[in-house]
Amino acid sequence: MATSRIAVVPMKVTQMKVAQVPKVGADFQIVEREIPKPGVGQVRIKVQACGVCHSDVLTKEGAWPGIQYPRVPGHEVAGIIDEVGAGVSAWKEGQRVGVGWHGGQDNTCRECRRGDFRNCRNLKIAGISYDGGYQQYMVAPVEALVAIPESLSDVEAAPLLCAGITTYNALRHSGALPGDLVAVQGIGGLGHLGIQFANKFGYQVAAIGRGSENAALAKKLGASVYIDSTSTTATAAEALQKLGGARVILATAPSSKAMSALIDGLGPNGKLMVIGATFDPIEVTPVQLISGSLTIQGWVAGTPADSEDTLRFAELTGVRPMIETYPLERVAEAYARMMSGKAQFRVVLTM
Numbered sequence: 548m549a550t551s552r553i554a555v556v557p558m559k560v561t562q563m564k565v566a567q568v569p570k571v572g573a574d575f576q577i578v579e580r581e582i583p584k585p586g587v588g589q590v591r592i593k594v595q596a597c598g599v600c601h602s603d604v605l606t607k608e609g610a611w612p613g614i615q616y617p618r619v620p621g622h623e624v625a626g627i628i629d630e631v632g633a634g635v636s637a638w639k640e641g642q643r644v645g646v647g648w649h650g651g652q653d654n655t656c657r658e659c660r661r662g663d664f665r666n667c668r669n670l671k672i673a674g675i676s677y678d679g680g681y682q683q684y685m686v687a688p689v690e691a692l693v694a695i696p697e698s699l700s701d702v703e704a705a706p707l708l709c710a711g712i713t714t715y716n717a718l719r720h721s722g723a724l725p726g727d728l729v730a731v732q733g734i735g736g737l738g739h740l741g742i743q744f745a746n747k748f749g750y751q752v753a754a755i756g757r758g759s760e761n762a763a764l765a766k767k768l769g770a771s772v773y774i775d776s777t778s779t780t781a782t783a784a785e786a787l788q789k790l791g792g793a794r795v796i797l798a799t800a801p802s803s804k805a806m807s808a809l810i811d812g813l814g815p816n817g818k819l820m821v822i823g824a825t826f827d828p829i830e831v832t833p834v835q836l837i838s839g840s841l842t843i844q845g846w847v848a849g850t851p852a853d854s855e856d857t858l859r860f861a862e863l864t865g866v867r868p869m870i871e872t873y874p875l876e877r878v879a880e881a882y883a884r885m886m887s888g889k890a891q892f893r894v895v896l897t898m
């Protein structure tokens with residue numbers, strides 16, 4: 548009797564699910580797309596988790612110049628390298644990696660030639676310059692890759708690649724030394740990480756929040772003092788002056804008015820470190836800055852090497868983001884939750 552032979556060919560997955568913004572201001576769409584191939588100097592990442600950051604509003608609402616639509620947002624990506632493109636030797640298939648705000652530099656502009664990749668004139672941003680992590684597979688240039696340590700899960704690592712690195716890097720470059728009074732304004736997506744990092748850096752941490760209900764959480768995160776900015780007995784600036792004046796105030800809540808009101812809470816040589824992004828002006832008089840030699844500085848995230856420092860520090864000290872997770876299909880709900888400001892504290896999509 549003749550036996551028939553059946554060749555078993557494993558079905559190759561060629562399609563993936565993608566959450567895209569079809570055009571400026573439009574609702575998210577879940578669509579199927581062909582899984583992309585990595586080009587020269589790129590890798591393909593099988594995305595496991597992607598944080599939903601407030602800056603994704605830039606892609607959603609077209610507030611960043613030159614975005615081409617449809618566009619897939621997402622710059623807090625954690626996953627596994629699934630294929631490496633030509634010319635890639637330092638990264639291997641199966642390696643856990645992430646992509647944060649710094650999505651690649653040109654290596655040719657004046658800042659890059661000085662080694663200041665963070666301020667590259669032609670900086671690429673994942674989810675803005677090319678499709679980001681709100682999808683099952685993404686392609687990224689090797690300049691954007693961050694190695695993720697084994698002990699951090701994907702959903703924990705993802706928010707550390709934007710919210711985490713931004714607070715960590717801003718604080719470690721702020722000039723504050725162990726023992727200094729450092730205030731963290733805002734207890735939210737950025738602030739809850741800022742308080743933890745500031746505490747582990749050895750600062751005396753004053754957390755500034757709205758209302759008394761955040762006091763217990765702020766202390767649990769590592770603040771030694773909680774200042775209620777809605778208090779009618781003293782302003783937050785007065786409360787800081789009572790403590791001697793802050794060496795650094797890390798301004799995380801996107802309110803220029805609140806930031807302006809805090810400047811008088813700085814001590815001599817104090818610095819207002821601005822990371823909460825808004826488009827309206829901070830108000831300050833020259834006399835305020837001159838007396839006490841104060842500084843106002845802005846800070847943007849950092850390089851993938853800075854991200855690896857952030858992850859390693861988090862691994863060493865136990866700093867972790869507090870997260871709410873949503874499956875990719877519920878992207879609209881996840882985004883709305885982030886925008887509501889009520890999430891505790893970072894929203895993360897899982898694939």
Ligand SMILES: [Zn+2]
Binds near residue numbers: 600709
């Ligand atoms: Zn971000």
Ligand SMILES: [Zn+2]
Binds near residue numbers: 668
């Ligand atoms: Zn450059």
